[in-house]
Amino acid sequence: MDNLELNNIQQHWDALISSAIAWAPRIFTAVISAILIYLVGSWIIRMIKKLVEKAFKKRNMEASLQLFLLNIINWGLNILLFIVVVTQLGVQTSAFVAMIGAAGLAVGLALQGSLTNFAGGILILLLKPFKIGDFISTNSGVSGTVQAIDIFHTKLITPQNHLIVIPNGVVSNNSITNFTQLGTRRTAIDIGVAYDADLRYTKDILMNIIRNNQYALATPAPQVVVTELGDSAVNLSIRVTSSTENFWAMNEELIISCKEALDKAGIGIPFPQRDVYVYNK
Numbered sequence: 500m501d502n503l504e505l506n507n508i509q510q511h512w513d514a515l516i517s518s519a520i521a522w523a524p525r526i527f528t529a530v531i532s533a534i535l536i537y538l539v540g541s542w543i544i545r546m547i548k549k550l551v552e553k554a555f556k557k558r559n560m561e562a563s564l565q566l567f568l569l570n571i572i573n574w575g576l577n578i579l580l581f582i583v584v585v586t587q588l589g590v591q592t593s594a595f596v597a598m599i600g601a602a603g604l605a606v607g608l609a610l611q612g613s614l615t616n617f618a619g620g621i622l623i624l625l626l627k628p629f630k631i632g633d634f635i636s637t638n639s640g641v642s643g644t645v646q647a648i649d650i651f652h653t654k655l656i657t658p659q660n661h662l663i664v665i666p667n668g669v670v671s672n673n674s675i676t677n678f679t680q681l682g683t684r685r686t687a688i689d690i691g692v693a694y695d696a697d698l699r700y701t702k703d704i705l706m707n708i709i710r711n712n713q714y715a716l717a718t719p720a721p722q723v724v725v726t727e728l729g730d731s732a733v734n735l736s737i738r739v740t741s742s743t744e745n746f747w748a749m750n751e752e753l754i755i756s757c758k759e760a761l762d763k764a765g766i767g768i769p770f771p772q773r774d775v776y777v778y779n780k
Contacts, residue, residue: 533587540580548573566631567624570650616651619667623648633679634743641665683716684746686739688753691732693767698725698733701766705737708756714741714749732769 551572555565629635629645635655636642641663643655653670655663678684692701705723709715719740727734737757741749761768 530588533584536587537580537584540583544573544576544580547576567620567648567650574650615668616666619669619671620648620650620653622671623653623667628675629677629680633677635678636676637665637670638674639669679743682743683740684743685719686737686741686746686750686753688737688750688757689726689734690737690757690761691729691734691769692761693769694733696733696766698735700764701735701761704760704764704766705735705757708753708760709737709739712739712749712752712756714745714752716740716742731771 548569552565552569555568623629631645631647634642634644641655643657643661643663646654646656646662648654648667651667652664653667655665657663690705692698702723702725706721709721709723715721716739721740722736722738724736724738725733726736737753739749739753758768
């Protein structure tokens with residue numbers, strides 16, 4: 500009985516060795532072919548991406564749209580290459596497609612937020628509320644210059660050189676202020692003067708400051724208007740337009756020059772203060 504069992508084990512082992520020897524060349528060939536296909540496919544993908552990028556630049560396509568489409572092409576080509584490689588290794592295409600479908604459904608349910616961000620990215624690129632290089636502010640209080648619009652996120656660089664990554668779904672579903680798109684910005688500097696000041700003379704002084712500002716645009720016309728009789732001052736508003744890139748320089752120069760001119764003219768700029776009276780019986 501023991502000899503019979505040993506003979507059966509020996510027969511099975513011999514059959515296994517024979518099958519392994521018979522299949523070894525096929526497996527070796529399949530693995531080598533898969534590696535070669537992967538290497539050649541990766542090289543072809545890089546070449547395609549370079550050609551597509553050149554075509555985009557030749558057509559002067561927007562940088563944000565270029566980056567987004569290149570990401571989509573890269574993902575699609577790499578998925579196609581993966582399918583070809585695993586098929587070469589002997590995985591049945593039909594079974595593989597079914598597996599990808601099941602995995603895709605599971606991943607889709609698990610990544611609903613990511614799909615929302617993907618759809619948000621497409622809406623941003625189609626509707627173009629902003630582009631790379633624009634300075635924007637969201638209703639959540641985040642502000643910065645758009646550095647990149649990826650498949651799932653938008654990246655902003657703040658004036659303090661901080662990188663902020665915002666999901667595209669949040670950006671596309673909320674209000675955005677774009678400070679760059681129109682090319683110009685209009686300031687509104689509020690200045691309070693004393694009640695005994697000559698308001699017409701004060702307005703003339705401030706208008707003269709505006710005319711001498713190198714960044715102020717003549718159109719639309721600048722304004723100095725009295726806006727309010729406040730608790731301790733008469734408030735005036737200076738409204739001047741400049742190009743977007745010169746806005747902050749103009750704003751600073753106006754504040755400094757207006758303060759100096761009012762001081763020189765003897766026009767007081769009130770500030771909050773409290774008078775305390777002490778009565779002794």
